[in-house]
Amino acid sequence: MKDNVDVTRDRRVFIRPRDFFVLAVLIGLALILYIVTWTTRTSSECVAKIYHNGQLLEVVKLELGEEREFRFDLEPSIAIRQFADQSIAFMSSDCPDRVCVKSGRIKRPGEFAACVPNRFLIVIEGTAESSKGEDVDLVA
Amino acid sequence: MSPKKSHTSERCGSPRVFTVLLVVLFVCGTVMLCVSGCQRESFEAFVTGPFDTVTKMILFSDDQSEFDEHRRFVEQELWRYHQLFDVYNDYPGVTNIKTINDRAGSAVACSEDLLDLIEFGIECEDKSDGRVNVALGSVLILWHEARTNSTAEPSQAYVPDQQVLEDAARHTSIEDVRIDREKGTVTLMDPLMRLDVGAIAKGYAVEKIACALVRRGIRAGALDAGGNIRVIGQNVVKNSPWRIGIRNPLEDSDGSFVEIVDVVNRSVVTSGNDQRYFVFEGRRYSHIIDPATNQPAEYHDAVSVIAEDSGVADFLSTTLMLMTEADGRKLLVNYPGCEALWVRGSTVTMTDGFKEYAAGH
Numbered sequence A: 001m002k003d004n005v006d007v008t009r010d011r012r013v014f015i016r017p018r019d020f021f022v023l024a025v026l027i028g029l030a031l032i033l034y035i036v037t038w039t040t041r042t043s044s045e046c047v048a049k050i051y052h053n054g055q056l057l058e059v060v061k062l063e064l065g066e067e068r069e070f071r072f073d074l075e076p077s078i079a080i081r082q083f084a085d086q087s088i089a090f091m092s093s094d095c096p097d098r099v100c101v102k103s104g105r106i107k108r109p110g111e112f113a114a115c116v117p118n119r120f121l122i123v124i125e126g127t128a129e130s131s132k133g134e135d136v137d138l139v140a
Numbered sequence B: 001m002s003p004k005k006s007h008t009s010e011r012c013g014s015p016r017v018f019t020v021l022l023v024v025l026f027v028c029g030t031v032m033l034c035v036s037g038c039q040r041e042s043f044e045a046f047v048t049g050p051f052d053t054v055t056k057m058i059l060f061s062d063d064q065s066e067f068d069e070h071r072r073f074v075e076q077e078l079w080r081y082h083q084l085f086d087v088y089n090d091y092p093g094v095t096n097i098k099t100i101n102d103r104a105g106s107a108v109a110c111s112e113d114l115l116d117l118i119e120f121g122i123e124c125e126d127k128s129d130g131r132v133n134v135a136l137g138s139v140l141i142l143w144h145e146a147r148t149n150s151t152a153e154p155s156q157a158y159v160p161d162q163q164v165l166e167d168a169a170r171h172t173s174i175e176d177v178r179i180d181r182e183k184g185t186v187t188l189m190d191p192l193m194r195l196d197v198g199a200i201a202k203g204y205a206v207e208k209i210a211c212a213l214v215r216r217g218i219r220a221g222a223l224d225a226g227g228n229i230r231v232i233g234q235n236v237v238k239n240s241p242w243r244i245g246i247r248n249p250l251e252d253s254d255g256s257f258v259e260i261v262d263v264v265n266r267s268v269v270t271s272g273n274d275q276r277y278f279v280f281e282g283r284r285y286s287h288i289i290d291p292a293t294n295q296p297a298e299y300h301d302a303v304s305v306i307a308e309d310s311g312v313a314d315f316l317s318t319t320l321m322l323m324t325e326a327d328g329r330k331l332l333v334n335y336p337g338c339e340a341l342w343v344r345g346s347t348v349t350m351t352d353g354f355k356e357y358a359a360g361h
Helices: A002-014 A017-043 B003-011 B015-037 B064-084 B097-102 B112-127 B137-152 B162-171 B201-215 B310-321 B325-332 B352-358
Strands: A047-052 A055-061 A068-071 A079-082 A088-092 A112-115 A120-125 B041-048 B054-061 B107-109 B177-180 B185-188 B221-225 B228-232 B242-247 B257-263 B267-272 B277-280 B283-286 B302-307 B339-344 B347-350
Touching: A017 B015, A055 A068, A088 A112, A088 A120, A112 B041, A112 B054, A120 B041, B041 B064, B054 B064, B064 B112, B064 B201, B097 B185, B112 B177, B112 B185, B112 B201, B112 B310, B137 B162, B137 B277, B137 B283, B201 B221, B201 B228, B201 B267, B201 B310, B228 B242, B228 B310, B242 B267, B257 B302, B257 B339, B257 B347, B257 B352, B267 B310, B302 B310, B302 B352, B310 B325, B310 B339, B325 B339, B339 B352, B347 B352
Parallel strands: none
Antiparallel strands: A047 A055, A047 A120, A068 A079, A079 A088, A112 A120, B041 B054, B054 B221, B107 B185, B177 B185, B221 B228, B228 B267, B242 B257, B267 B302, B277 B283, B302 B339, B339 B347
């Protein structure tokens, strides 16, 4: 019983309305910060990075409706195409198995395609809505 | 809260607000630390080349320099195993599968790593009832040549002659592969025999490297060697299991998934007909060859396996491609903890255990 009295007295003394105001301001600030970072994150676009031998050759913004073909002097047989649906793919290569061309279009963050014999690599980066909730770490 | 403490706050009226502020800051700080500091940062890198594929590694590390050390280690190891298990190329100072093939008929001294892999291969032949056979090289090379030539010149595409295949198949008996552990040698008793470890080597190497990373102190990370995935721990940045998409092998699938699984400390491997193949007279010929017919396997479009060991997952996914689903399910009884998913056209089936990994998606 005596303990109970002590606790209520303690609470009364320790927290006053003004403190709630300070807390509210702090929580409000945190919320605003959270919302700002969250919205900027989801609105960012996907990019496709094209590497040759580990060297970055091109950063392609995967914008809706944008179609373009990429060719490179250092490996003329390689053609990479950016599609209007925000995907990108190897279109041609002179490698033996054409695994690069057969791997088809990629568009989700984390996906990648490569032409191993020609040392070409395309990697998708970014946190785009194009992942449509299928946000996976890796693909088997 | 002790009465003594409350007495102190009562006396010092103005610092009280600051006390509250301090508590709030302390709590926020602790939370922030747990979100960013306690959890290590995620680093990614790609290695292009080993096992004729791209290997993606994701590791959680304190800083870039620590990650770079691990990255270099993984890269070196991948190349080392690639050279060791290579069927087609020589490397200076390296005794590999090609060396053993070139010297078929005589004993070849090899490294422990190579002996281990060949021993694993012999075990796989037994467990798969001869379906996955590392001694099938003489047949596989005929298909390899047909595939490479037909892809390069589609107008002159061809398939190997059945009689030639059957002649080659006479030199594929696993009993003719002799390992002498004491002397550290491998002998192919049949001089026309050729080893090909393509069906098991990648998964085996990935497992070895993953285990080495764990010994180096890595508690969370992932290796993905062209769809041969082995994860360590869980994804600590997301604080959740690793989420793996199982690729739809159909041509018009546009990169969609047939399933998504959540795994911790597991390997996920897919074998399929959709990437390494060639077309002859409108028919597709895949790279997975059935020793029973010496022709490409046609039971399934793709099979994915979840297992603890990446070597086992790689072996099982190839084996299951070479048998009916019913036979596959029987085989899996001998492999507790290993689960499989089969894709045939638009039909997807899986073991109950696989369903559990996929639950929630």
